[in-house]
Amino acid sequence: MRALGLLEKYQVSKLLTHCYGSVTLTAILEHDAPVGDIRQFYLAWLYPAIVRLIAKHPLLTAIVQDADKETAHFTTVSEFNLESIVTFDELQYWEPNEQAKRLAEQCDKEFDYDDHSIPLWRLHIDTHPDRPKECSITFAVQHVIADGRSLAIFWQDLLQYLKDGNNETASPPFVLRGNKEKAIAPAYEHRGAPRYTIMEKMRLLAGHVMPSLFGDKKSVWRGDRPSVMDRSKVCHDTIVQVIRIDPAIWKKICATAKQQHGVTPHAAIMTAIMLTFSQLYPEEPAVKSSTPVNCRGLVNPRIPEDEIGNFVGSYSRTWTFSDFKDITGFWDAAKAYHQGLQANKKEASKEVFQLEFLSRFPEDYCEILWFEKWKKYLPMGREGGIELSDLGRCSANAKELYFCQTANTFTTAINVNSISTLDAMHATIAYQRDTLDESRMEQFGATLMKTLELSLQH
Numbered sequence: 001m002r003a004l005g006l007l008e009k010y011q012v013s014k015l016l017t018h019c020y021g022s023v024t025l026t027a028i029l030e031h032d033a034p035v036g037d038i039r040q041f042y043l044a045w046l047y048p049a050i051v052r053l054i055a056k057h058p059l060l061t062a063i064v065q066d067a068d069k070e071t072a073h074f075t076t077v078s079e080f081n082l083e084s085i086v087t088f089d090e091l092q093y094w095e096p097n098e099q100a101k102r103l104a105e106q107c108d109k110e111f112d113y114d115d116h117s118i119p120l121w122r123l124h125i126d127t128h129p130d131r132p133k134e135c136s137i138t139f140a141v142q143h144v145i146a147d148g149r150s151l152a153i154f155w156q157d158l159l160q161y162l163k164d165g166n167n168e169t170a171s172p173p174f175v176l177r178g179n180k181e182k183a184i185a186p187a188y189e190h191r192g193a194p195r196y197t198i199m200e201k202m203r204l205l206a207g208h209v210m211p212s213l214f215g216d217k218k219s220v221w222r223g224d225r226p227s228v229m230d231r232s233k234v235c236h237d238t239i240v241q242v243i244r245i246d247p248a249i250w251k252k253i254c255a256t257a258k259q260q261h262g263v264t265p266h267a268a269i270m271t272a273i274m275l276t277f278s279q280l281y282p283e284e285p286a287v288k289s290s291t292p293v294n295c296r297g298l299v300n301p302r303i304p305e306d307e308i309g310n311f312v313g314s315y316s317r318t319w320t321f322s323d324f325k326d327i328t329g330f331w332d333a334a335k336a337y338h339q340g341l342q343a344n345k346k347e348a349s350k351e352v353f354q355l356e357f358l359s360r361f362p363e364d365y366c367e368i369l370w371f372e373k374w375k376k377y378l379p380m381g382r383e384g385g386i387e388l389s390d391l392g393r394c395s396a397n398a399k400e401l402y403f404c405q406t407a408n409t410f411t412t413a414i415n416v417n418s419i420s421t422l423d424a425m426h427a428t429i430a431y432q433r434d435t436l437d438e439s440r441m442e443q444f445g446a447t448l449m450k451t452l453e454l455s456l457q458h
Contacts, residue, residue, distance in 0.1 A: 005187020222384025
């Protein structure tokens with residue numbers, strides 16, 4: 001048993017208020033053609049590798065008990081059957097629209113904290129008779145046990161274990177047992193993260209109290225239509241678009257960013273998102289961006305880069321478009337963003353300690369973090385802006401990878417989730433149904449891809 005940490009309580013409160021579902025990473029895999037029952041083929045193929053995964057990562061057997069009480073804590077499932085967390089369907093998953101619908105479906109499914117018979121993750125496998133030697137597998141997880149980086153760790157380890165096993169298979173029953181010798185590690189705030197000084201805490205409190213009393217009057221984009229501001233009707237309904245930057249173009253973008261401008265490909269993606277927004281919303285003077293930051297390497301001692309858990313902060317920036325109206329300013333804007341992100345990573349690693357201001361769980365988490373946004377950010381009732389959650393380059397040997405998550409009903413209006421493989425960059429664009437101008441959002445993915453391509457000319 002281990003009490004929930006601050007970030008873990010934060011993630012649980014999102015499920016308690018029904019503002020968020022799941023975070024997912026989908027891999028397109030190649031394999032030998034199945035023989036016999038297709039479900040048994042995949043279960044037998046995956047089982048030996050998943051046994052090793054669970055032995056390494058104790059959070060993959062974690063459940064939350066007393067989720068809606070002050071005593072919320074982790075325990076583990078002693079054993080469960082792989083079949084209980086795997087579903088199957090037939091889908092033309094190589095078609096972007098079909099894959100997008102599947103991702104939206106998997107992101108919007110909520111886990112049941114009251115079901116203590118299975119852990120807080122699942123696999124969904126899509127196959128199609130036209131492509132018997134490949135499949136699409138979605139790993140969906142409740143955010144309380146895993147941040148975005150954790151999903152990449154899951155796939156890197158799973159595919160390595162499949163490779164090491166030389167197509168080893170197993171026979172039913174596919175029973176999985178937790179590793180009793182390996183306990184769940186302490187929460188992030190107990191792992192050596194830098195803390196706020198007294199003066200920093202005072203500034204944070206002042207920055208929170210004033211907007212809470214008088215509302216946040218900043219003129220930034222918060223979406224096109226108001227949230228449903230009724231507690232009994234809060235519900236996430238995510239729409240997803242899928243885009244893919246071809247290998248030849250993506251390699252040029254990476255080389256141009258690094259070699260000619262001294263920035264990361266991530267900075268190029270964020271800048272392209274902002275320029276895309278300015279083209280589709282020319283009447284908006286400013287928009288706020290949010291960037292999750294992997295904090296594993298920012299604490300002392302460092303948290304291993306292959307540890308699953310919640311070790312994340314964030315960096316926010318307000319983009320104004322008075323001096324950033326076209327593609328000619330692309331790389332200057334990318335440099336400014338890159339420098340700001342690098343300079344603020346230490347601050348991002350402290351962010352977890354803002355949650356110490358919330359003395360009661362779950363009451364303060366649900367009220368102050370979520371429901372209070374209805375009053376704070378009128379008339380839209382959400383914080384607004386755009387989040388880019390970028391997992392960077394993943395070494396998992398998959399044909400394609402798609403990272404996606406629920407669009408939170410209280411926070412950002414648009415979520416862009418990206419990941420790159422050895423060959424290409426894949427991204428998903430997610431937002432809540434009936435909150436944005438559909439005619440503009442239909443153009444978002446294509447405009448983003450075109451903007452990245454045009455950046456190579458400047």
